[in-house]
Amino acid sequence: MLAAHGGEAPGGDARGVSRFPFSAAHAQAIRVVAGWMEEAGLSTGCDEFGNLIGIRPGRGDGPAIILGSHMDTVPCGGIFDGALGVVAGVEVAAALHESGRRLHHALAVVGFADEEGHQFGVGTLASRCVTGGIPRERSALLRGRDGRTLAESLAAFAPGLPRCAFPERAAAYLELHIEQGPVLARSGRRVPAVSTITGIARTAVVLEGESNHAGTTPMTDRRDALVGAADVILAVRALARAAGAPAVGTVGALSVSPGASNVVPGRVDLSIEFRTIDGVRLRNLCAGMEAEIQQVGQNRGLSYHIGDWDLRDPVPMNEGVQRAIAQAIRDAGCEPFAMPSGAGHDAMNLAPHMPSGMVFVPSAGGFSHSPREWTDWEDAALGAGVLARTVVLLDEAGR
Ligand SMILES: [Zn+2]
Numbered sequence: 001m002l003a004a005h006g007g008e009a010p011g012g013d014a015r016g017v018s019r020f021p022f023s024a025a026h027a028q029a030i031r032v033v034a035g036w037m038e039e040a041g042l043s044t045g046c047d048e049f050g051n052l053i054g055i056r057p058g059r060g061d062g063p064a065i066i067l068g069s070h071m072d073t074v075p076c077g078g079i080f081d082g083a084l085g086v087v088a089g090v091e092v093a094a095a096l097h098e099s100g101r102r103l104h105h106a107l108a109v110v111g112f113a114d115e116e117g118h119q120f121g122v123g124t125l126a127s128r129c130v131t132g133g134i135p136r137e138r139s140a141l142l143r144g145r146d147g148r149t150l151a152e153s154l155a156a157f158a159p160g161l162p163r164c165a166f167p168e169r170a171a172a173y174l175e176l177h178i179e180q181g182p183v184l185a186r187s188g189r190r191v192p193a194v195s196t197i198t199g200i201a202r203t204a205v206v207l208e209g210e211s212n213h214a215g216t217t218p219m220t221d222r223r224d225a226l227v228g229a230a231d232v233i234l235a236v237r238a239l240a241r242a243a244g245a246p247a248v249g250t251v252g253a254l255s256v257s258p259g260a261s262n263v264v265p266g267r268v269d270l271s272i273e274f275r276t277i278d279g280v281r282l283r284n285l286c287a288g289m290e291a292e293i294q295q296v297g298q299n300r301g302l303s304y305h306i307g308d309w310d311l312r313d314p315v316p317m318n319e320g321v322q323r324a325i326a327q328a329i330r331d332a333g334c335e336p337f338a339m340p341s342g343a344g345h346d347a348m349n350l351a352p353h354m355p356s357g358m359v360f361v362p363s364a365g366g367f368s369h370s371p372r373e374w375t376d377w378e379d380a381a382l383g384a385g386v387l388a389r390t391v392v393l394l395d396e397a398g399r
Pocket of ligand 1: 081082115177
């Protein structure tokens with residue numbers, strides 16, 4: 001059932017799926033998924049941030065169990081990232097609808113509008129807006145790649161659905177997502193609960209030496225900022241490796257000035273990012289890196305500036321929800337286990353506001369944010385089954 005619909009990614013082509021928030025492809029995808037939602041007995045609409053919401057009332061008037069993920073993709077992304085969680089949520093609603101089973105809780109299925117941050121440069125934007133993580137005054141000022149503000153993009157966005165509010169009270173948030181890395185596929189296991197969503201610390205570093213003639217400046221007289229940057233890059237790698245998995249460290253952006261083959265580089269701007277699931281270790285990595293940069297400055301005769309760290313703490317998933325997911329995994333005939341998420345997800349924004357949990361399925365070969373992204377349909381269906389069973393367990397436990 002899932003396989004019949006999950007591969008249809010509106011806006012997709014052979015080079016991958018590029019479904020940007022508030023684009024025509026996004027509006028079209030919303031209409032398609034809204035149609036599936038209606039067939040599954042959900043009443044559907046969009047909230048003020050362009051999030052697609054389908055709701056099925058419960059027997060009581062208690063809080064809702066929310067299933068969700070995101071509708072948008074990175075440029076030339078895969079067909080599973082985000083879409084799987086939304087489609088699986090609809091499939092859970094459809095299965096309940098077809099069986100005639102009424103839950104005590106209301107059930108909501110949400111397709112968040114903007115998670116990847118491609119359009120406005122802010123990751124998990126839509127779920128941060130919904131939960132008040134980005135105040136309205138700030139979100140109204142954001143400008144997209146097309147120069148339009150978020151407010152203008154939303155005003156022009158016409159998915160053709162009635163207005164529908166995000167559930168005010170929630171008993172739980174559940175998100176099925178592909179792992180997006182090679183760890184799960186390599187483990188030989190198929191369906192874990194997520195224990196913690198990684199913390200992330202980022203900063204921008206400037207190293208300054210002296211630009212000079214590359215032919216006439218002897219090696220002993222150089223203050224080469226790029227050589228210092230090379231030391232810094234290797235130090236990021238060494239610190240992350242010393243911290244052990246799942247800690248990772250990356251220099252993903254670097255600019256060299258003046259950037260000519262016959263000039264000794266006088267200045268390098270670079271980004272540093274660390275991720276790990278322990279807040280103390282994350283801070284230790286930042287402090288260790290500052291000491292390394294100071295050492296590089298001394299060794300290479302460079303001045304340096306380290307920007308303020310933008311640090312987001314790790315977000316543990318709710319223990320009660322993790323237990324329900326573990327039971328659902330057991331009920332599916334698999335050995336329950338949990339693993340951390342190295343990627344950020346909408347669930348990390350929902351978690352401070354409601355008990356939240358995630359279910360992962362393997363990414364074949366570890367590819368994601370790529371047209372090569374793939375998850376076996378059997379694994380996708382297994383994940384959707386665990387999601388459905390978790391809903392039933394939480395519904396029974398919370399009545
Ligand atoms: Zn995603």
